[in-house]
Structure formats: structure tokens, C-alpha cells
Amino acid sequence: MTAKTSPEQPLPIRSVLQMVAQWIGRLGVVWAEGQITEFSSRGGTVFLTLRDPVANVSARVTCPRGVYEATVPRPVDGARVVMLVKPDFWVNRGSFAFTALEIRPVGVGELLARLERLRQIIVAEGLANADRKRRLPFLPHVVGLICGRDSAAERDVLENARRRWPAVRFTVEQVAVQGPYAVTEVTEALRKLDADREVDVIVIARGGGSLEDLLPFSDESLVRAVSACLTPVVSAIGHEQDNPLIDLVADVRASTPTDAAKKVVPDVGEQLTLITQLRDRGRRVVTGWLDREHAWLTAVRSRPALADPVRELDRRAEQVDALKDRTRRSLSSSLDRAEDSLTHLRARLDALSPAGTLRRGYAIVQRPDGEVVRQAAEIKENDLLTLRFPDSRVTVTATADPTP
Structure with missing residues (x-):
């Protein structure tokens, strides 16, 4: 492949193909795994394609019938196998293919x-x-x-x-x-x-x-x-x-x-059934709630405060009247007691007052300046004195010294 060529000195195509075949022949043999497709046989040769199961890559393989029949079980289209192959280049046709030297099926355990x-x-x-x-x-x-x-x-x-x-x-x-x-x-x-x-x-x-x-x-x-x-x-x-x-x-x-x-x-039938069940459940829930609220409203309406509102007002009015009468009686009693106390106090004041004493026949001797004479020794001849009686007063002049 290192031969020097030029447009003036080209190599014949047979020489080029022979050189390609020599290089491919140096690769030796190799074990390859793949899946068999396009299986066919003619005469003593079996033709197939070995495809990579992962990538979209395949190669032609020729297998001598003896090699194929020696494989147990015999591989079929779609089988996974391991082959010992040798690359070959056909100079006459300029085509490349592998030649199978041994075929081994890939077992289930390995898969x-x-x-x-x-x-x-x-x-x-x-x-x-x-x-x-x-x-x-x-x-x-x-x-x-x-x-x-x-x-x-x-x-x-x-x-x-x-x-x-x-x-x-x-x-x-x-x-x-x-x-x-x-x-x-x-x-x-x-x-x-x-x-x-x-x-x-x-x-x-x-x-x-x-x-x-x-x-x-x-x-x-x-x-x-x-x-x-x-x-x-x-x-x-x-x-x-x-x-x-x-x-x-x-x-x-x-x-x-x-x-x-x-x-x-x-399932449309199951969904319709579910909708019906949910709708019935919702109806029962709403109906139960309405029944409870109606019962509560009935109970509230049956209470005296709402059943007969005027009755409560009358009861309150009676309470007000009773309190008013009680207040009047209490006030009247308090006034009577206060009046009795005032009468007793007045009687005591009258008994203790100087006017009461004067009404019993006594008189009060006073000087012109209002000073009360308490003893006769305090009076001198010709002193002006005022004699105070319960309803009047008299001015007198002392004429002689008081007798002890």
C-alpha cells in the first residue's frame, strides 16, 4: 500500500485489490458476537448477516455447511451467537466478508x-x-x-x-x-x-x-x-x-x-357509577346538614324568648313594678323612722333648751352687752340689767347690794 503512484503511473485495480486482501489477511481470526439475520444457504455454504444488537452495524458472513451443522443447536434467524471468524477480501468481486470457523450459541444463562x-x-x-x-x-x-x-x-x-x-x-x-x-x-x-x-x-x-x-x-x-x-x-x-x-x-x-x-x-361505566355515588353522598350530606339546621332553628323558635316576646316584656314590667313598690315602701319606712327620730330629738332639745327652762318660771339676768349674770354678788347698785322671760324681756336697775 506504500507503492508510489501517480496519474502517469497508476496501479492496475487487480494490484490494488490484492494489496487490500494482503492487509486484511494479516488481521487473523477473532471472536465476534452478534445476532443472525438474513439467513440463507446455497449448496455447501450458508450465508448470513451478523448484526450488532445495540448499534445499527452488520457484516456479511459465509459459513461452510459443515461448521453450521456442527453447531448444536443449529442457529436460526434472530439467534444470538458467538463466532470465530476470519476476515476475507474477495479480489475478483472487490467485496469483503467474514468466514465463520466456529459458531457457539449464546446460552440463556449468559443472556x-x-x-x-x-x-x-x-x-x-x-x-x-x-x-x-x-x-x-x-x-x-x-x-x-x-x-x-x-x-x-x-x-x-x-x-x-x-x-x-x-x-x-x-x-x-x-x-x-x-x-x-x-x-x-x-x-x-x-x-x-x-x-x-x-x-x-x-x-x-x-x-x-x-x-x-x-x-x-x-x-x-x-x-x-x-x-x-x-x-x-x-x-x-x-x-x-x-x-x-x-x-x-x-x-x-x-x-x-x-x-x-x-x-x-x-372505564366510563365505573366513572358514571362513581359520579352517581358521589352525587348521592353529596345529597345526603347537604340534606343532613339542612335537617340539623332546621331542627336547631325549630328549637330556637320554641324558646320562650322567641315564642312569646311580649310575655318576657310583661315579666320584666312586673319586676319593675315590684321593685318600684319595694322602693316606695322602703323609702316611706325610712322617712317614718327619720320623722320619729326627729320628733324625739326635738323633744330632747326642747327639754334641754333655755326656753324650756324659762317656760317653767325661770328668767335669765343679762347685762346690756348680753353677758349672763350668774351670781348676785356680781351685781352692783344702779347696774342696768335685762331680765329675759320666755316671750319677752324687761330692763331693770339694781337698787341695793345683793344679800349674800
Whole structure:
């Protein structure tokens, strides 16, 4: 391949192809894993395509019939195998292919081990966490359905959903649900429906099958595509006992396609029954409340204060009259006692007053300045004195010294 060439000194194409074949022949043999597709046989040679189950990559493989028949069990279209291959370049046709020297089927135990490792990776990354799950809409306007072409799963989902809610609409994407193209087609349909704003929920449905048939739904690329969807996804793959990895990341897992229809749309009959029950319950609650309020109002109206308001006024008026009479009697009694006390006090004052003494025949001797003469020795001859009687007074002149 390092030969010097130019437009003037080109190499013949046979030389170029021989050089390519020499370089490819230096690669030796290698073990490769893949999925068999496009299986055919002619004469003593078996022709097939070995496809990578994850990436959209494949290569042609020719297998001598003896090598193919020596493999137990014999591989069929869609089988996962490990091959010891040698790269060959056919100079005459300018084509490249692998030649199979040995074929070994990938056993179920190994498949399960690989699925378990992938499951652990998904769980470790948090793709299966419950907090990432989204709730399904109560009544989706449009349901996206990914299923096989003319499959029983499609009929189960459509018929059961429309039986439960006749007005539900579907956008159906029919794809391959097993085989080499299943992962690619399901992923493309999933992205298409996720980009459609009218689609409220996506259902991925497939009937039951063997572990190998359901392998596309445990493919890592498809699992991550489901996890990245913005639209809620319902996984309805296989039967109850089937657990593809897509079930881990889907927002809701349905045991069967029929179960998926029940989870996606409500039953119109059940909803009408529920509405009727709630309406009856609401009527009973309101009626009970009205009955309680009516009973309370009746009890309030039956109270004396509201049953005969004037009676209460009359009772209060009687109380006022009684208090008024009591007040009058109390005041009259107090006045009588005060009058008696005043009479007794007046009598005592009269008994003790000088006027009372004078009325008993006594007189008071006073000087002109009003000073009372208490003893006769205080009087001198010719002193002017006033004699005070109960009803009058007389002025006199002392004529002789008083006798002791």
C-alpha cells in the first residue's frame, strides 16, 4: 500500500485489490458476537448477516455447511451467537466478508447474566427510581401505541380501551417487535410520538414470547430512550412473568396489553357509577346538614324568648313594678323612722333648751352687752340689767347690794 503512484503511473485495480486482501489477511481470526439475520444457504455454504444488537452495524458472513451443522443447536434467524471468524477480501468481486470457523450459541444463562449486569447499571444510575416516575393523565386525549404489525397486542389495547372509553383516540406506530430491526424501529417510533404534543401517554405493547424474542426490549439504547422520554410511557411487554428491562424505566408497568388499556383510560361505566355515588353522598350530606339546621332553628323558635316576646316584656314590667313598690315602701319606712327620730330629738332639745327652762318660771339676768349674770354678788347698785322671760324681756336697775 506504500507503492508510489501517480496519474502517469497508476496501479492496475487487480494490484490494488490484492494489496487490500494482503492487509486484511494479516488481521487473523477473532471472536465476534452478534445476532443472525438474513439467513440463507446455497449448496455447501450458508450465508448470513451478523448484526450488532445495540448499534445499527452488520457484516456479511459465509459459513461452510459443515461448521453450521456442527453447531448444536443449529442457529436460526434472530439467534444470538458467538463466532470465530476470519476476515476475507474477495479480489475478483472487490467485496469483503467474514468466514465463520466456529459458531457457539449464546446460552440463556449468559443472556440472563448480561441482563442482570445491565439491570444493576440502570439501578445504580437511578433510572429506575420511583421519584422519576410520572403519573398518567386521568383522561388522555391521544394515546400513542407502539406495537407489532397487525398484532394481537394492538387489538387488545385498542378494543379494551375503546370499550372502556369510546371517545379515546390513538396514534398507532406499527414496528418490528422482534428481530434485528426491532430496537431501531421501536426507538424511532418512541421519539416520534414523544415529539408529538397531542400525545399524552405512550404505550409500548407486545405479546408474550421467549427470552430471545423479548431481548430487544432489554436493549440498553431502547431502555435509555424510554428513560429520556418527556411523555409518560407504559410498558406492556409479554405476560405477567416476563420482566424486560424496559419495565424498570417505564413510568407504569402493565402485566399485559389488556392491562395497559385499563391503566391508560378510565372505564366510563365505573366513572358514571362513581359520579352517581358521589352525587348521592353529596345529597345526603347537604340534606343532613339542612335537617340539623332546621331542627336547631325549630328549637330556637320554641324558646320562650322567641315564642312569646311580649310575655318576657310583661315579666320584666312586673319586676319593675315590684321593685318600684319595694322602693316606695322602703323609702316611706325610712322617712317614718327619720320623722320619729326627729320628733324625739326635738323633744330632747326642747327639754334641754333655755326656753324650756324659762317656760317653767325661770328668767335669765343679762347685762346690756348680753353677758349672763350668774351670781348676785356680781351685781352692783344702779347696774342696768335685762331680765329675759320666755316671750319677752324687761330692763331693770339694781337698787341695793345683793344679800349674800
